[in-house]
Amino acid sequence: MRGHPSAPPPDITLHQVLTTFGNLSLAYGASVVVPDLQRQHSEPTRMPRIILVSMGAGSVFFVIVAVVGYIAGGCQLSGNLLFSIVNTSDPTAASALGFVPNRGAVVMAYLFMQTHIVVAFSTIIQPPFYMAERFLLGMHKTSTMDFIHESQKLSSIAPVTPDLEGNYSTSDTSGVPLTEHKRKQKEELEMSEYTGKGTVLRYVTLRLSIIAVLVAASIGLRERFLDLVDFTGASAVTVCCLALPIVFYLKVFWNELPMYERVVACLLILVCSIVGCYVMIYAGQNLFYPHTEEGITFPYCPVEYQVEPYFVRSATTSR
Numbered sequence: 001m002r003g004h005p006s007a008p009p010p011d012i013t014l015h016q017v018l019t020t021f022g023n024l025s026l027a028y029g030a031s032v033v034v035p036d037l038q039r040q041h042s043e044p045t046r047m048p049r050i051i052l053v054s055m056g057a058g059s060v061f062f063v064i065v066a067v068v069g070y071i072a073g074g075c076q077l078s079g080n081l082l083f084s085i086v087n088t089s090d091p092t093a094a095s096a097l098g099f100v101p102n103r104g105a106v107v108m109a110y111l112f113m114q115t116h117i118v119v120a121f122s123t124i125i126q127p128p129f130y131m132a133e134r135f136l137l138g139m140h141k142t143s144t145m146d147f148i149h150e151s152q153k154l155s156s157i158a159p160v161t162p163d164l165e166g167n168y169s170t171s172d173t174s175g176v177p178l179t180e181h182k183r184k185q186k187e188e189l190e191m192s193e194y195t196g197k198g199t200v201l202r203y204v205t206l207r208l209s210i211i212a213v214l215v216a217a218s219i220g221l222r223e224r225f226l227d228l229v230d231f232t233g234a235s236a237v238t239v240c241c242l243a244l245p246i247v248f249y250l251k252v253f254w255n256e257l258p259m260y261e262r263v264v265a266c267l268l269i270l271v272c273s274i275v276g277c278y279v280m281i282y283a284g285q286n287l288f289y290p291h292t293e294e295g296i297t298f299p300y301c302p303v304e305y306q307v308e309p310y311f312v313r314s315a316t317t318s319r
Contacts, residue, residue, distance in 0.1 A: 010075035011302045015282075019230060021272075022279040026233030027062070028055055029124065029241035073097055075301040076310060080226060082113060096297055098309035125210075132210060133203050139193050227286040234279035243269050243276075 010016075069077050069084075076097060077084045086106045087093045094100050133139040194203065221228045246265050254262070285291075296306045 009302075010300050016300065018275055019279055019282060021275045022230030022232070022234035022238075022283055023226075024062075024233070025238045025242065025272075025276070026229055028058065029233065029237035074310065076298040076305065077300075078226075082109060083226075085109070096309070128210065129207055132206055136206060137202055139199075139203065140190070221287060224287050224290060227283045227290075230279055230283035231287050234276045234283060238272060238276040242272050 065081065069081050073084060078096070084097055085095055085101050087095050091103070091106065092100070130140065134141060194200065218228070246269055250257070250262065250265055257265075297308075298306050301310075
């Protein structure tokens with residue numbers, strides 16, 4: 001890509017802005033899942049900081065990718081840069097932007113993306129595994145509730161005089177912090193549920209079944225990948241990682257929150273629910289009842305730039 005004029009301005013509409021909600025919701029949803037993976041964390045009060053740092057770092061990378069992509073391809077880029085730089089049907093042919101990319105660079109880009117997907121999938125799938133085992137197999141109920149009741153009983157007992165560090169109690173003869181002891185106790189209770197041949201067979205079968213369904217759905221809908229991403233982000237991820245966490249937060253701390261924080265939280269739930277429903281319906285129509293306009297390759301551009309590549313040329317062409 002070389003010597004091109006400035007990119008043609010995109011034909012921005014409110015609809016195009018709103019439809020980015022599903023993709024962004026899916027991208028940011030993994031940050032909210034992180035605390036759910038830290039049930040044994042010794043200092044759960046650090047979780048808001050972890051969410052802030054992870055979402056902030058993700059936002060920086062999103063902005064970098066967006067700016068670099070716009071400079072390189074303007075409004076003629078698709079919703080996924082990997083689909084813009086290579087012809088997925090025939091990698092040796094020219095891409096939609098009209099150039100043949102360096103094959104080594106394409107392979108490296110897809111390898112890095114594969115690494116990202118593996119890490120992200122293994123992170124975001126753990127809470128669904130846990131909840132499926134709880135509701136379908138009856139796991140994670142008795143031991144967890146017993147531990148909560150026991151912790152409440154212990155917390156109701158007047159504490160003895162702590163030492164100067166505030167981490168040890170004179171009643172703890174072993175010299176081990178009480179919080180560390182509780183954490184290890186809870187960890188052992190949870191791990192004990194994964195023992196036994198029958199239990200192992202049940203939860204392994206359940207997890208493999210969930211993965212098989214996801215793989216089948218992704219293969220069947222691979223031609224509409226971007227719509228699948230928008231649909232998933234606007235529906236399941238918005239509900240589980242955005243709306244419900246705020247609802248639960250309000251339910252628990254309603255009496256302790258200032259009025260402005262209640263108002264902001266309620267507005268977030270309302271706005272995100274409305275936009276999520278809008279994007280879910282739109283993406284669902286494209287996903288299950290696809291309708292493509294013939295001859296339009298770049299729908300985000302003005303009419304005069306929707307068919308032919310504007311300025312991107314292959315580096316292999318004659319100078």
